[in-house]
Amino acid sequence: MRLNTDRLIVRDFMNHDFPDYLAYIMDQELRRALGLNGVTDEASARETFDWLIKNRTFLALEKKETGTVIGHICIHPPYAPPANDPVYRGKKGCSLSFALARAEQRKGYMEEALRGLIAFLLSQGKADYIDCEYTVGNAASKALQEKLGFVLWGKESFDAEEVVISVLEKEKATGTAGTVCVKTNN
Numbered sequence: 001m002r003l004n005t006d007r008l009i010v011r012d013f014m015n016h017d018f019p020d021y022l023a024y025i026m027d028q029e030l031r032r033a034l035g036l037n038g039v040t041d042e043a044s045a046r047e048t049f050d051w052l053i054k055n056r057t058f059l060a061l062e063k064k065e066t067g068t069v070i071g072h073i074c075i076h077p078p079y080a081p082p083a084n085d086p087v088y089r090g091k092k093g094c095s096l097s098f099a100l101a102r103a104e105q106r107k108g109y110m111e112e113a114l115r116g117l118i119a120f121l122l123s124q125g126k127a128d129y130i131d132c133e134y135t136v137g138n139a140a141s142k143a144l145q146e147k148l149g150f151v152l153w154g155k156e157s158f159d160a161e162e163v164v165i166s167v168l169e170k171e172k173a174t175g176t177a178g179t180v181c182v183k184t185n186n
Contacts, residue, residue, distance in 0.1 A: 001057060005116045008109060009062040013053055013072065017060050020069035021049055024101035033138045034099055061100070061113050071100035071110065073117060082131050082153050082167055091128040094121065105140070114148055118168065128170045133163040142166075149173055 003010040013021070022045050024030065031039055039045050052058040057075035062068065077083075078093030096117070100110045121127045132150055134141035142164065150166035157163070 001059065003113075003116045003120060005112045007064055008113050008116075009064060010059050010073065010113050010117060011062060013049070013058045013060045013069075015053070017069045018046065018049055020060075021045070021072070024071060025099065027102050030099060030102055033135065033141070034097075059117070061109060063104075063109075070104045071098065071113075073098045073113060075117075075121075078129075079131050079133060079156075079165060081156050082129075082165055085153070088129055088167075092126070093129045093131065094127045095131045095133070097133070111144060111147065114144070118148065118173070122170050122173055130168045132166050132168075133158070134166075136162045136164060 001010075001012055022042060025039060025045050025048075026042075039048055052074060059073045059075070060069045061071040061073065063070050074097045076095040076097065078088070079095045082088055083093055096114070098110060098114065118130060121130060130150075131153065132141075132145050133156075134145065136155075145166045148168065149172065150168045151172075153165040153167045155162055155164050
């Protein structure tokens with residue numbers, strides 16, 4: 001998959017991207033906000049990176065200006081609690097998780113990437129709804145999800161962390177995704 005936005009190329013991760021991934025994922029504050037307690041060193045980061053490449057749609061956020069990967073978005077199967085909700089049962093769903101290097105936060109990169117990806121997923125019939133989770137206390141992720149039109153679904157415990165689940169329904173996403181997506185290859 002490849003999406004171009006104004007400042008980013010959103011594309012599949014490749015093995016040669018690992019040093020960029022390692023540079024941002026080893027930030028202790030970022031890992032805490034993401035609930036990544038098991039990623040503690042280069043070996044565990046590599047294991048996670050390799051698993052994501054093999055088992056998920058794992059997208060790198062590459063800055064056009066520098067060619068550096070500054071973050072990621074991962075597309076997962078829909079999270080089970082909302083998928084089992086009668087409202088969403090039988091509908092196509094997916095779950096998004098994301099991370100951005102702390103030095104690149106608060107510059108609009110993640111919003112830009114997510115708007116493009118959400119527009120693609122919804123307009124191409126890849127999903128009828130999208131869910132996102134954030135750990136309790138991750139105010140930045142909560143604010144971004146709300147800005148994108150996600151609404152509170154509920155709370156669950158996941159790997160000993162309490163997470164808040166938000167959902168964006170295709171029918172209610174009008175105008176949310178915007179037109180940031182310039183080019184799509186897939």
